[in-house]
Amino acid sequence: MTLPDRLPSGGLTRPAALQPGDRVAVIAASGPVDQPNLEVGLQSLRGLGLRPEVFASARTGGDYLAGSDRLRADDLTAALTDPAFTAVFCAAGGYGAQRTLELVDWTRMGTPTPRAVIGFSDVTAILEAVAVRLGWVGFFGPMPGGGGFRPGRADFDALAALLTDPASVKELRFPASRALAGGVAEGVTLGGTLSLLASSAGTATSLPAAGGILLIEDVEEEPYRLDRLLTQLRRSGYLADAAGIVCGTFTDCGPRERVEELLHDRLSDLGVPVLLRADIGHGVHQQTFPVGLPARLDADAGTLTFAVPALV
Structure with a gap:
């Protein structure tokens, strides 16, 4: 693959806004996820009318990695390619995204339907990869397992507005x-x-x-x-x-x-x-x-x- 030397001036492909009833993937691409925090975050996603599906990586513990590199890479691949999902929420940061990306085979993904990918911190590497390899707009923002992911907080409310009513966020x-x-x-x-x-x-x-x-x-x-x-x-x-x-x-x-x-x-x-x-x-x-x-x-x-x- 020939890597771009700059982003296209018109930007990347914009995924669809989220709608009530949409299924969204929740994965861990980095470190283990705090489960009580995640439960709060999942309830908040359900409150937006979304149907979150938690992948094994987001439930798997470890020292500083959420399960094996292969588990995280497979979960990321499935979340990015399964047409059932309209968004991918990385549950938390930590460390491990670079190791996850090392095992992702982008050539086998084809051209999946664009979907919003959300996360920050260690997830920066995932957002970069999605932009370069799939050409999608992504979102550096709060994560459902990071703590405080709930309605009434400015960060959650701003993310929810951007994902569900993007025209309102100019x-x-x-x-x-x-x-x-x-x-x-x-x-x-x-x-x-x-x-x-x-x-x-x-x-x-x-x-x-x-x-x-x-x-x-x-x-x-x-x-x-x-x-x-x-x-x-x-x-x-x-x-x-x-x-x-x-x-x-x-x-x-x-x-x-x-x-x-x-x-x-x-x-x-x-x-x-x-x-x-x-x-x-x-x-x-x-x-x-x-x-x-x-x-x-x-x-x-x-x-x-x-x-x-x-x-x-």
Whole structure:
């Protein structure tokens, strides 16, 4: 397969919006899932009129992996290809998505019907793979086994609106943000958790940032490790032609002032708009960030406006 050097300007294929009665797959592509949290999340999905089917990977324990690599890869493959499902919810993050992807045979999938894939953190690698290999828009957002996945919370309600009434979600607004570098950029959205983006670089499922509006965020990475990750992406050329950057949360990564000094050091010379303090990522009731959608970033106004609805 010839890998793209940039995303198509019109974005990726948009799956269908979710409707009451739709069957949705719930899998684990990474670590073991907290079962009480998952039960709350499943009830919340049912409250939207959806019919979640929990795969074995989301019920299987382990040290830091949810069952075997083969189990997780097979569950991911089935969830992405079975026409019965209209969405795939990754139950939780942790670690293991890269090992899962190592065993996925994309050439045998054919051209399955596009469906929404949702998750964040370690699931960044899955969203990238789905974008590169299947060409679908995905969603960096809250997960049913992650805790607090319930109606009344801003993160759940925002995700539910995006998935069930996508035309109502025209933009993301970040009132607490500030511009590290001002200006306006247009491009296709991509990105996610910084450490996962760096670990995907050079693989057959890395999504290029050229011409795109890149999201980065992370958790529990000391400033020197963030420096290493950003420097690796700079040296590899990954950041060279990005159109704009949205910096989400950097929870438990050291003092905010120190992290933002580092972001200034590593990003300000790229010559593109850079937004800080977006409420996307770990440690907040995050907004859901579509991956693969044409959008307009206004770093001074703190807005990300979508050119089209995220789903059809």
